[in-house]
Amino acid sequence: MSTPLLELSGLTIRFGGLTAVDRLDMKIPVSNIRALIGPNGAGKSTVFNAITGIYRPTEGRITFQGQDITGKHPYRISALGIARTFQNIRLYKTLSVLDNVRIGAHGIGRGGLFGAIVRPPGIKAEERRINEASGDALELVGLLRKKDERADSLSYGEQRRLEIARALVSAPQILLLDEPAAGMNPQEKERLMLMIQQIAARGVTIFLVEHDMKFVMDLAQQVTVLDHGRKICTGTPDEVQSNLSVIEAYLGKEEAV
Amino acid sequence: MEELLRQYMNLYYIQVLTLICIMMIAALGLHLITGVTGQLSFGHAAFVGIGAYAAALSNIHWGLPFLICVLLGGLAAALAGVLVGFPSMRLTGDYLGIATLGFAEIVRVILMNMDITGGARGLAGIPRETTLVLAFVLAAVAIWTMYRIQDSRFGRALVAIREDDIAAECNGINGLWYKVSAFAIGSFFAGVAGGLYAHFLQYLNPSGFGFAKSFEILTFVVLGGLGSIPGTVLGTTILTLLPEVLRFSAEYRMMMYGLLMVIMMIFRPRGLLGGVDLLPLLKRMLYSLRKKQTPLNGDGNGRSV
Numbered sequence: 262m263s264t265p266l267l268e269l270s271g272l273t274i275r276f277g278g279l280t281a282v283d284r285l286d287m288k289i290p291v292s293n294i295r296a297l298i299g300p301n302g303a304g305k306s307t308v309f310n311a312i313t314g315i316y317r318p319t320e321g322r323i324t325f326q327g328q329d330i331t332g333k334h335p336y337r338i339s340a341l342g343i344a345r346t347f348q349n350i351r352l353y354k355t356l357s358v359l360d361n362v363r364i365g366a367h368g369i370g371r372g373g374l375f376g377a378i379v380r381p382p383g384i385k386a387e388e389r390r391i392n393e394a395s396g397d398a399l400e401l402v403g404l405l406r407k408k409d410e411r412a413d414s415l416s417y418g419e420q421r422r423l424e425i426a427r428a429l430v431s432a433p434q435i436l437l438l439d440e441p442a443a444g445m446n447p448q449e450k451e452r453l454m455l456m457i458q459q460i461a462a463r464g465v466t467i468f469l470v471e472h473d474m475k476f477v478m479d480l481a482q483q484v485t486v487l488d489h490g491r492k493i494c495t496g497t498p499d500e501v502q503s504n505l506s507v508i509e510a511y512l513g514k515e516e517a518v
Numbered sequence: 519m520e521e522l523l524r525q526y527m528n529l530y531y532i533q534v535l536t537l538i539c540i541m542m543i544a545a546l547g548l549h550l551i552t553g554v555t556g557q558l559s560f561g562h563a564a565f566v567g568i569g570a571y572a573a574a575l576s577n578i579h580w581g582l583p584f585l586i587c588v589l590l591g592g593l594a595a596a597l598a599g600v601l602v603g604f605p606s607m608r609l610t611g612d613y614l615g616i617a618t619l620g621f622a623e624i625v626r627v628i629l630m631n632m633d634i635t636g637g638a639r640g641l642a643g644i645p646r647e648t649t650l651v652l653a654f655v656l657a658a659v660a661i662w663t664m665y666r667i668q669d670s671r672f673g674r675a676l677v678a679i680r681e682d683d684i685a686a687e688c689n690g691i692n693g694l695w696y697k698v699s700a701f702a703i704g705s706f707f708a709g710v711a712g713g714l715y716a717h718f719l720q721y722l723n724p725s726g727f728g729f730a731k732s733f734e735i736l737t738f739v740v741l742g743g744l745g746s747i748p749g750t751v752l753g754t755t756i757l758t759l760l761p762e763v764l765r766f767s768a769e770y771r772m773m774m775y776g777l778l779m780v781i782m783m784i785f786r787p788r789g790l791l792g793g794v795d796l797l798p799l800l801k802r803m804l805y806s807l808r809k810k811q812t813p814l815n816g817d818g819n820g821r822s823v
Contacts, residue, residue, distance in 0.1 A: 336689075336690050352681075353677070353678055354681060360674060367674070367675060367689050367690045376671070377666055377673060
């Protein structure tokens with residue numbers, strides 16, 4: 262295997278006495294759909310927050326394209342080509358759908374205060390590029406005709422799709438999806454799966470956290486299982502499903518309910 | 519130009535209108551900091567004060583041209599704005615508000631105790647340079663600039679921070695840089711307003727830039743509608759006019775001012791123009807006007823208005 266796109270080595274995150282993530286090692290190659298699963302509180306979202314720079318890891322290293330990004334600011338990590346969505350939707354609620362995506366396209370442009378006031382031709386061209394890219398991203402998630410509506414007027418599933426458009430518009434190398442199918446009905450999930458496959462086909466590596474087992478098993482090429490912050494196993498969906506410790510930790514618990 | 523105006527307008531009206539234009543520039547600055555970027559600032563009058571003293575002193579001591587003095591006032595305030603912007607890295611919401619309040623008090627006390635500012639006696643002998651026409655033009659430029667800022671990559675980044683700072687960071691927006699920029703630009707506006715104010719009143723006193731003034735500017739912005747440029751313009755105009763209009767009530771004046779403010783907030787809790795999009799509203803109004811006119815011309819059963 263060539264050098265992985267994203268590599269976590271010995272990633273440990275502690276909050277006071279609680280170890281949320283414990284010496285996690287992961288390698289995500291280019292153009293893979295990788296899922297991270299595990300019971301509630303296993304530390305999945307914490308891993309995402311560490312990768313995107315919201316939390317500073319207690320120990321361990323995160324490298325992206327061979328570059329150490331451990332403890333970098335979120336805006337710098339975003340500029341390198343890592344985009345994400347949030348488990349508890351974090352849209353710019355009072356803004357229009359289009360503006361949400363245009364803010365996601367922040368990294369495409371350079372324009373500052375001078376550009377805003379004077380508007381030289383370069384800035385106008387840049388705005389056009391941002392608008393085009395935003396239109397494309399909205400088209401992909403099927404929200405183009407709702408571009409002028411307020412973000413908080415969208416349905417739950419639409420809001421999740423808008424988050425994907427906002428992340429995707431920055432043309433990232435890797436897209437981190439935090440429970441993208443949560444709260445969606447079966448048809449919406451079906452559409453979402455196709456959408457994620459389309460995005461992956463464009464060469465964007467996908468890394469997702471998800472609770473819906475069927476969704477994960479149908480979509481992911483590789484699955485990593487986390488329990489109490491520890492990695493239990495990594496493998497193809499079939500391998501993971503037949504792994505005994507996984508069934509004990511995760512699937513077994515669900516059946517017991 | 520000013521002479522021409524005076525032939526048609528009473529001096530008192532000219533002065534009130536000039537004051538409205540000056541305060542509007544200051545209020546637009548706070549609009550950028552609090553309304554657009556969402557950073558609570560309780561010390562805006564301090565920036566107006568810094569601009570006023572810097573402009574007045576550079577006029578009195580260096581004899582620089584008036585407009586250069588106003589520009590220097592704006593830059594001095596912007597510099598102070600950068601200093602105040604840095605706590606916004608760690609402080610949010612009310613806590614940042616308290617920090618800005620503290621900063622404003624420090625500024626007032628310094629102005630009160632410096633020799634060059636004339637201390638508590640105030641600073642007199644500033645030449646009268648600000649005219650209504652100039653104040654009006656600069657207020658118009660300020661409004662135009664604010665519209666340009668808000669409709670740009672820069673402005674969108676500011677709004678993103680107000681809406682959700684964590685999502686903004688993950689969208690590649692350097693929160694600290696943009697927050698400090700908002701403070702710097704907003705304070706620049708305040709400083710320019712201060713420079714005009716100094717050359718309008720011809721006398722400055724530190725007590726005029728205390729927290730009462732800061733809250734006054736904040737009410738302009740909030741009562742008009744947080745985050746709305748027309749709201750800020752309307753809020754400033756109404757609240758500057760109100761004490762003048764209420765002069766007839768003599769000692770009850772400020773009481774009535776307060777009462778009207780409470781009533782306005784009860785009926786428009788998000789501000790006079792909060793959540794109102796003016797363009798579609800105007801279009802609707804024009805549309806309904808046209809509809810009303812048609813039957814009038816048609817079957818003639820409409821009463822003439």
